[in-house]
Every structure is written in C-alpha cells, then in structure tokens.
Amino acid sequence: MSEKMSDTLELAKELISRKSVTPNDEGCQDVLEKILGDVGFHCRTLREGMYPTFNLLALCSKDEKANFVGDPNILNGKPGPYDATGIVAPGPFTIFLGHTDVVPAGDVNAWSNDPFTPVVKDGFLYGRGAADMKSSDAAMTIALRNFVTKHPDFKGTVGLLMTSNEEGDAVGGIPFVAEWFKKERLYPTFCIVGEPSCSKKFGDTVKIGRRGSMTAHITINGKQGHVAYPEQIDNAAHNGARLIAALLEKHLDDGNEDFPPTSFNVTNFNAGVGAENVAPGSCQIMCNWRFNPLQTPLKLQKMVEKTMEKLRIYATVRYVINGLPFISERDGQLVKAITESVKEKTGVTPDMNTLGGTSDGRFIAPLGTQVVEFGPLNGTIHQVNECTEVENLDTLTEIYEKTLEKLHL
Numbered sequence: 001m002s003e004k005m006s007d008t009l010e011l012a013k014e015l016i017s018r019k020s021v022t023p024n025d026e027g028c029q030d031v032l033e034k035i036l037g038d039v040g041f042h043c044r045t046l047r048e049g050m051y052p053t054f055n056l057l058a059l060c061s062k063d064e065k066a067n068f069v070g071d072p073n074i075l076n077g078k079p080g081p082y083d084a085t086g087i088v089a090p091g092p093f094t095i096f097l098g099h100t101d102v103v104p105a106g107d108v109n110a111w112s113n114d115p116f117t118p119v120v121k122d123g124f125l126y127g128r129g130a131a132d133m134k135s136s137d138a139a140m141t142i143a144l145r146n147f148v149t150k151h152p153d154f155k156g157t158v159g160l161l162m163t164s165n166e167e168g169d170a171v172g173g174i175p176f177v178a179e180w181f182k183k184e185r186l187y188p189t190f191c192i193v194g195e196p197s198c199s200k201k202f203g204d205t206v207k208i209g210r211r212g213s214m215t216a217h218i219t220i221n222g223k224q225g226h227v228a229y230p231e232q233i234d235n236a237a238h239n240g241a242r243l244i245a246a247l248l249e250k251h252l253d254d255g256n257e258d259f260p261p262t263s264f265n266v267t268n269f270n271a272g273v274g275a276e277n278v279a280p281g282s283c284q285i286m287c288n289w290r291f292n293p294l295q296t297p298l299k300l301q302k303m304v305e306k307t308m309e310k311l312r313i314y315a316t317v318r319y320v321i322n323g324l325p326f327i328s329e330r331d332g333q334l335v336k337a338i339t340e341s342v343k344e345k346t347g348v349t350p351d352m353n354t355l356g357g358t359s360d361g362r363f364i365a366p367l368g369t370q371v372v373e374f375g376p377l378n379g380t381i382h383q384v385n386e387c388t389e390v391e392n393l394d395t396l397t398e399i400y401e402k403t404l405e406k407l408h409l
Helices: 003-016 028-037 134-150 174-183 236-249 297-311 333-346 361-367 390-408
Strands: 042-046 055-061 093-099 119-121 124-126 157-163 190-193 205-207 212-221 263-271 282-291 315-323 351-353 370-373 387-389
Touching (some): 003 124, 003 134, 028 042, 028 055, 028 134, 028 157, 055 134, 055 174, 093 134, 093 361, 093 390, 124 390, 134 157, 174 361, 205 333, 205 370, 212 297, 236 263, 236 297, 282 297, 333 390, 387 390
Parallel strands (some): 093 157, 190 370, 205 351
Antiparallel strands (some): 042 055, 055 157, 119 124, 212 282, 263 282
C-alpha cells in the first residue's frame, strides 16, 4: 500500500476512534483542519449561536488576489487572512462536503468489536462511521492535501466543508452555512458529497441529484366514547385510516428520465387510550412524500387538503419541507469529471441516478452549484458491524484527486 493511501486509512481510523455521535464532533474537525492548514488552507469554524453543531470550512487558492470572507460575529476559531468583503479566486470553486457525526452504535454487545475502536479484519475496516462517512472524510481530506501539494499553480479555489449535524436535525449545520454563503457571496461552482453512493460494486453509482422530501404531521380530532355505542362517537382512528387509504390510492406522477415516481409512506400512526373498549377521540399521523420536480410542496399540500375535504375529515396539518429536488446536468462538467475519474480508476462505468434518501447536497444546490455524490458501498450504513473495504479507500482518494485535476488544471 502506498504512503498516500496509508495516510487515508490511518486518518479514517483516527476519525472512527472519536465518538462523534450526532451532533457532537469530538475533535474530528480539528484533525482535518491540522492536515489542511499545514498545506496552506485557510480554516474557519462556523457556528450558529450556542447550538452544539460545528462546521469546518477550509479553502485554498494559489491566486494572490483571492480574498476569503469572514464575519467575526459568527465565526469562531483561529483568525486567517479573511477580508470583510471579497470572494474566492477567479476560476472554478470546488468544495467537498461531508459530515463528522455518526448515528448511535445501538447495542454495543451486538458488535464484533467496540464500535469506536477501528479494526481492520479480512480486508475491511470496521467501526461506526466506516462507511457513513468517515472513510470519505479521510479520502476527501487527503485528496485535497495531495492535490494542492502536487499542483501549486492550480486554477480557482478548492475546499472542504464539514458539519457535525447531518445525521440529526441539521440545526446550525449546512442549512446555516448555505445562508452564510449567500450573505458572503460565496457560490461554489461544484460540490462533491462523499456520502456512500455505491450499492453492489464500488464505482457503480454516482448520484447526480436527489428527490425532494416533505413530511406531514396530521392530527385528526373526533369524539371519544364507548365502542358499544358507535352512534355516540366519532372514531378518529377510522378517519385516519380512511385518509391514509385515500392518499395511498393517489397516482401523483410517473417520474421522468432522471427521477422515479413520487412516493408516499406513512411513518407513524398513533391513536387510542390503551383501553379495549374506548374509541379514540384523536389520531396522529406522520407521513412523508419523496417527490420529483413534477411536484412541488404546495401542489402536494393542496392535494392533501382536497382529499380531506372530499372525505369530510377535519384535521390540523403541519408540513415540514426537508428539501427540494435537484439535478445536475448529465453532460455537465462536474458529472463528466467524476464519472470519467471513476471509470479510469475502477474500470466501472457508474450509473447516474437520483435514487435513495436525501443528503446535505440539497442545501448547496440552490446556490446554483452543480452537486454530485460519490462514496463507498452503502450496504452496512447505520448497521451493527458497519464496515468498508480497505482497498477502496485507496481508489476513492485517487478518484477525488483525479476529479480535481480535471476541474482545476
């Protein structure tokens, strides 16, 4: 194994050893900042008020005219050469986006090893975050370090953006950073998200977009009463079931060449007082739509309201828009650069799709940024004995570095 690749593995192990359960960082970003700061990156920690979320922004440009902005009212950490106004160097502006937080380990006794003690066994690296996504964090960091060291005259600006609150509610995380970017007129050209994108074989998938996500919290009020006297009650659970059945029957769209059809799923249903002879007077439903660009949150909300009106169901509804759909052009510069790099380094032609859940890329795309996602296999994420194949760390770092070369040389 080459020295460069052993650096990636060792960094991944160091990050896994830090118990950064969301929204905690446990010093992971300090480790990344030290590596990049030593090769000329200007690093800042961005925080929103007193939220426990930490965000690391590390930028590097070889253009003497480049000015990196910063607002001392919201930035913590060591000062760097930031001006009150200004922008990155002329040319492309690429950021790698990742997160240092992980989901809880769950029952530690179900693990073969301690989840926060990284172990390499039979060619796999085990530990919480090995796949989602500390191996990618390590690969992105080492790729950036190697790129600016090998190519001192690269064009534009490259950088790393890390948050410690992706697995949680994202409060104080990338949504906050995206707003700060707009305030400071920082508009990345390209964004590579290191989320685990591959499904069956390393290199088989590059995400070029994501569906939108909207959650509805529905409360249906009826009239509680004894089940033996149905004429005296208005069973809220029955009304909830009727509403769910009607929503499930809705054919919203057929999708398009880039997106699958819009989907609907009930994620929680709660009703009753726990007694077998009492009909519930209220019912709470939580449901979610994963929608493509053929839909909008407003269009979906109107559909729900019309459905309830038709069924004569009276309810209060609170909607949470978790993200809007986005897509990067298949023949765009970023998509071509990453897919070509994947094929060159793995021999695999990746499928370009928008399947799966959401990522923090949905907060960067509205800035006008081309966004893709590429990372390790996702078969063990959030599971007991989470792992990733060690030899893929080598290749992943090379893919990220090669993509930078295609964009910035």
